[in-house]
Amino acid sequence: MESNFFRSLASELGPALSGVRVEKVFRPAEQVFTFRLGLSGQRRYLLFRHGRDQAALFFSQEKPDNPERPDGRSMWLRKHLSGRRLFDHVADWPGRRLAWALSGQGESYFILDLREGPFIAETLEAGFGKEPEWPDFGAVCDDPDVWRNHPQISPLLRKAMESADPAEALKLYERVSQGTANRFFVYLSESGTGQALVWERPARAGERMQIAESALEAAALAGQSAVFGRVRHEAASDDAGALKARRKRVKRALAKVDEEEQRMRDLVACRDKALAVQSALSRVGSGDRLGEVAGQGPDGRDMVVELDSRLTVVENMQRLYRLAAKGERGLTHAVARRKELQAEYQALVEGRWTPPETQAPPPRIKSKRNLAIKDKAFARFVSSDGFTLLRGKNAKANAKLLREAAAPFDLWFHAQDGPGSHVLLKRDHGGQEPPEATIEEAAALAGLKSWQAQEAKARIMCALVRDVKPLKGAPAGTVRVDKIFRALVVDLDPELEQRLAVREA
Structure with a gap:
């Protein structure tokens, strides 16, 4: 957000929130905060996004979707802000910071910093809210780094001055330095980004320009996509991460099914051994306890089957038949499970997968x-x-x-x-x-x-x-x-x- 536009916004927003109670704080996405206010209608929520790019601050009737569980930062702000009123605003507009004194015991301030985010301080630093000095027009034109000592002369302002003829550039500089803008120009791109300025510039390719009669209106027009788009992007990233994790889990499950299927096939093979033992019953006593026995398998070939000498020959045969039956049942389940997992994995790869109704939603679904x-x-x-x-x-x-x-x-x-x-x-x-x-x-x-x-x-x-x-x-x-x-x-x-x-x- 350009600092001279923030100057106008702070002059409208500061008084608008004077005496207003903060009811609750939400953090729907990284760098995005929602403050529910003791107001109604169009000013029910104050939406705030901080950071180097696409900072936004505006009133809204709707709020973005919130996570199922609040994070530590929003809980801390709730603890120190909920139920308190805002008074006596102070604007450090070149630094794009706006502060209010807080009601309650002890002196403290609630500060919205468009670069660093919201925080609470016991005191305001020296010089907070002091009006900046404006160098003369010639010095601004001659020094490309003038913004380092005079941040109100933003790169956007310098670019606008450089593109105008000297007489128009001087008028623009004087008009901006006086801070008396009564019309605001909002440029909205096809990608959804918005920029609000106190001067008019040519619209770029794919942009459309809207004129707002107040800085609050312009901030809302420019900030909608910055806030709601950020929340939407983070939700999509979380969904993509959840799908990636799900794919890994399904691949691991398929590997386990491979192992289980092989184990079940080994058990099914016990049926051949049981048949060989059964064929030997005419030659050995059924009550004998042997370590092994020779017999014929289902295809007529000779087999030597190891037995458990603690059991009789008949008991070993019955045990082998039971293991084979268990293997057949398990193999049916393993094959069906493999088919389910393969279909799910294919759906995940193609982006068609949705959680079944009986399954808990992914842990970070946004709303x-x-x-x-x-x-x-x-x-x-x-x-x-x-x-x-x-x-x-x-x-x-x-x-x-x-x-x-x-x-x-x-x-x-x-x-x-x-x-x-x-x-x-x-x-x-x-x-x-x-x-x-x-x-x-x-x-x-x-x-x-x-x-x-x-x-x-x-x-x-x-x-x-x-x-x-x-x-x-x-x-x-x-x-x-x-x-x-x-x-x-x-x-x-x-x-x-x-x-x-x-x-x-």
Whole structure:
């Protein structure tokens, strides 16, 4: 985050949080924190990402999914922050740090440092919050390392000045140094990264520019992908690690099955020995206790079978038959187990594997909502743009779809004026805008499983999940829609389901 934009953001965010109580702290991903505030609506959560790249700080109505267990850092912050109020903010904006005095016994400060993260200090260091000196324009132009002693003259600001003619560069420098920006320029790339500035620059290839009337609005536009994208990336990394570990476990299990199968085959071979002993009973006493006996195997060849001299000849024969029967039973199980493991390993290699319902989820699955997406009660699809689409298979599944698999910012689709399945378009965060093709595909999937399925076109309504409420006491899947996001009329292609369906392993 550019320091001069942070200057404007701190001037708005500091007073906005004055007197506000911190209720709880979460850490959904490395370098990402969620602070639940004693506010409501659009300012329910303060989302914060620190680090050298893609730092973000903004209010949000939604929070990212959290791990099943909080880590030590978030627990420590909960212990020292929960229930305390923020007062008297102080901004060290050239260093991109913002501090508030904390309520409670003793003097202490809560500090958000965009480089190092959140922490609590007993005092603020000397010079914290002191306004920086601005060198004259000529010195800035002549010294490429001026930012080392004057961090507010950021590389982005210098680059903007260098690309302008001297008169315009001087105006830009004076305007930025005064800190009186009232319009903010947000540049969003196709990859999802965002950059907020207090001056306008030419948009790069693949970028689109939006103008915000406040620094808080601009920070939210630029920060959505930095926070939610980081959480999504870490969850995907964890899933990939879990799949790799699972592959290793399956390979080890296959090696053990090899050993067990060979042991069972050795036991099955005891049947030939038992037959040889049985053929010798006409020549030896059945009650004799011998160390070995000669007889004929099933193919007529002569065999010498070692016996347990503590048992009679008949008892040795019976023991060999029992071992052979045990081997046959075990071999059947070993072959079936090998087949299961080979199929699972192939699914893991091809990326089709999902945990069976009876199996505990991998230890680092990021949220229960992610698990619900793979529930067999839902038909799963992937849009042509890569978005996950879920459709309930029956009334109970429709209710479960909203209850367990939906986030407040997901999009919900249903046929107008009649019965039909619920369809969910999953989004990573509220600022993510699905392409029109994906929206039309989701609407068509709703139409193909509705009273309009036999028509050429279908009328479909779309709403945010937060505006769709189950009706208490009504049949499963019956809802009330408080606000329709948009209405669509879409073509129904019967082959769409087959094209977009996720193939189950």
